Amino acid sequence: MRYRLILGLSLAGLGVSAYLWSAKAGAAQLMCGPVGDCATVNSSPYSEVLGVPVAAWGACLYAFIALCSGARIFAPGWRAPSFAGFAAAVAGALFSLYLTALEAFVIHAYCAWCIVSWVIVTSIAALWGTTLWREGKRSSGRSDHPVHE
């Protein structure tokens, strides 16, 4: 159930990132709403990493997380995607936190879509972390009491 929720959140994040990416490329109109100043954030020098829009990095990250969570749903015994997906979510949450700090203290403008993405990726990281923690506790509990296996 939890991995299905992570998959849903990652697809939502992928949608947000793809929208910001297409707006950055000029293919879509950026609807910012009454909060923030998306145009300033999306056109700032901080909107790119190594010449690639941050939104494109975000789209790749969410696609990767979706693949990893999907792998856990369809192949529950395969542990490697859990490690990789959780690591990617932690990286995304920290980088998003850094970007939000830039918006607050350097760019002096907020992008509501970016904050939505930050909330999504942070939720994924927290959800995945607690899931792994529970799985770890459950498996160690089983090994402590092999009689009950």
Place this chain on the structure above:
Amino acid sequence: MSKKGIVWAIAAGVLAALVLIAAQLSGVLGPRGGTVEARYWEGLPQAGMAIGDPNAPVLVEEYFDFQCPACQTASSQIVKPFIEQVVAQGKARFAYRLFPFLGPESVTAAKGAYCAAVQSKFWPFQHALFARRGTGNQGAYTESRLRTYAEEAGLDLDRFESCVASQEAALFASGSYERAVQLGIPGTPMFFVNGRPVQVRSLSDLVRAVEEASP
């Protein structure tokens, strides 16, 4: 997954985030920690939107729109190295020609470019505008934003604001558009070498065209 595995995953995530942050800062900040100042135009003769020796044997012109993504890429990957490597040696002169066809912010940016040229500050101003990579009339090139870029470029702000609101600036923008339409410019960026249209996809294409046009 064991607790050890969770700790390793967190460590890998933290490391990846730090690498991304370092990569981004290396692009935004210079080697000494200050904002990169790509002042490639300094020390070269400038006249309005043209740069280089007025007696150079070859004139390269580029029709462009500030909101055109390909023009933004060309400004950093073709025009900048071309000025540094060819114009600086006196082999050619380069001139930007505006074709503000992508909407109201293209027109506003064109007016701003005219007013920066009036104050002999077009080159730092165009650098500030291209750095924003504004597209689709989404607010990067509004009049209030242009004021910020004008300040960055070291313009006299009072003169700049009255100029942007003037009839001269409006006539320049509409005249630039009409001239490009009359020339049949199909899209931007569009390069001309000594008045001849040239297909330019890279710096080497442009350098080759200049070598062919050189006497």
